[in-house]
Amino acid sequence: MKLGIYYAYWEHEWGGNFLPYIEKCKRLGFDILEVACGDFYKESDSYFKELRDCAKANGMILTGGYGPRPEHNLASTDSAAVKKAFDFYADMFRKMEIAGIDRIGGALYSYWPVDFKSGFDKAADTQRSVNSMRKLADMAADHGITLCMESLNRFEGYMINEAYEDVDYVKAVDKPNVKAMLDTFHMNIEEDSIPDAIRLTKGTLGHFHIGEANRRCPHPGGRINWQEIADALNDIEYDGYMVMEPFVQMGGTVGKDISIWRDMSHGASEAQLDKDAADSVKYLRTIFG
Numbered sequence: 001m002k003l004g005i006y007y008a009y010w011e012h013e014w015g016g017n018f019l020p021y022i023e024k025c026k027r028l029g030f031d032i033l034e035v036a037c038g039d040f041y042k043e044s045d046s047y048f049k050e051l052r053d054c055a056k057a058n059g060m061i062l063t064g065g066y067g068p069r070p071e072h073n074l075a076s077t078d079s080a081a082v083k084k085a086f087d088f089y090a091d092m093f094r095k096m097e098i099a100g101i102d103r104i105g106g107a108l109y110s111y112w113p114v115d116f117k118s119g120f121d122k123a124a125d126t127q128r129s130v131n132s133m134r135k136l137a138d139m140a141a142d143h144g145i146t147l148c149m150e151s152l153n154r155f156e157g158y159m160i161n162e163a164y165e166d167v168d169y170v171k172a173v174d175k176p177n178v179k180a181m182l183d184t185f186h187m188n189i190e191e192d193s194i195p196d197a198i199r200l201t202k203g204t205l206g207h208f209h210i211g212e213a214n215r216r217c218p219h220p221g222g223r224i225n226w227q228e229i230a231d232a233l234n235d236i237e238y239d240g241y242m243v244m245e246p247f248v249q250m251g252g253t254v255g256k257d258i259s260i261w262r263d264m265s266h267g268a269s270e271a272q273l274d275k276d277a278a279d280s281v282k283y284l285r286t287i288f289g
């Protein structure tokens with residue numbers, strides 16, 4: 001199994017420069033670096049060529065993530081805004097291809113984090129989202145990109161909270177490059193059984209995020225049963241990637257969006273954060289190979 005980590009573990013703001021993380025994560029024992037694609041519009045093509053060359057030189061795979069800002073909500077009733085969102089994604093997909101990124105995951109079907117006070121109509125929003133996603137999928141396919149629909153917990157989203165809803169959504173879109181995506185942090189809140197949820201996604205699972213129940217790096221003795229997850233992924237013959245998405249630091253937009261209101265790192269230095277990540281991937285290899 002190819003194992004990765006999301007760069008935001010070390011950062012307080014989304015975006016930023018991903019280049020130094022390629023070499024760092026290689027050194028820490030990862031195969032994959034996941035980057036945030038939401039600010040790709042700020043960078044020129046030459047930056048993405050540099051990313052691709054750096055990843056290649058280090059033997060690293062790059063994957064993408066995006067929690068769409070409200071103006072990129074494909075389920076919006078504002079069709080002019082959705083049209084602009086397609087333009088935004090067109091630029092992102094083109095740059096992803098330059099960087100060699102062939103998959104992106106997140107709440108691409110909606111926006112994130114959801115403002116529940118503004119109200120919503122789940123059935124109507126889902127229908128609009130499915131229609132828009134068919135078009136987005138064709139745009140992504142032109143760049144060899146797969147779109148992964150991440151199932152989120154109820155406090156962060158409303159359209160897809162459980163694996164069965166994810167599978168239903170993916171089947172409704174019915175495009176080969178639109179897949180389901182699970183995350184152990186969200187599943188731990190919403191699913192009756194994490195392994196059963198994984199088994200439900202057989203044939204549709206495109207990406208997998210992992211973390212402890214409180215989003216620390218996976219470690220022995222935590223509350224997530226990594227062996228039963230490995231068994232379930234093995235049963236469904238999952239051949240995609242596994243990317244850890246730890247969040248332990250307060251502060252900035254990352255800390256606010258993720259709701260980190262105490263220093264879960266206990267004042268960890270960057271060297272300590274590095275060690276925790278390296279220990280985690282070493283542990284995961286004993287279970288996932």
Ligand SMILES: [Mn+2]
Binds near residue numbers: 150183209245
């Ligand atoms: Mn996730």
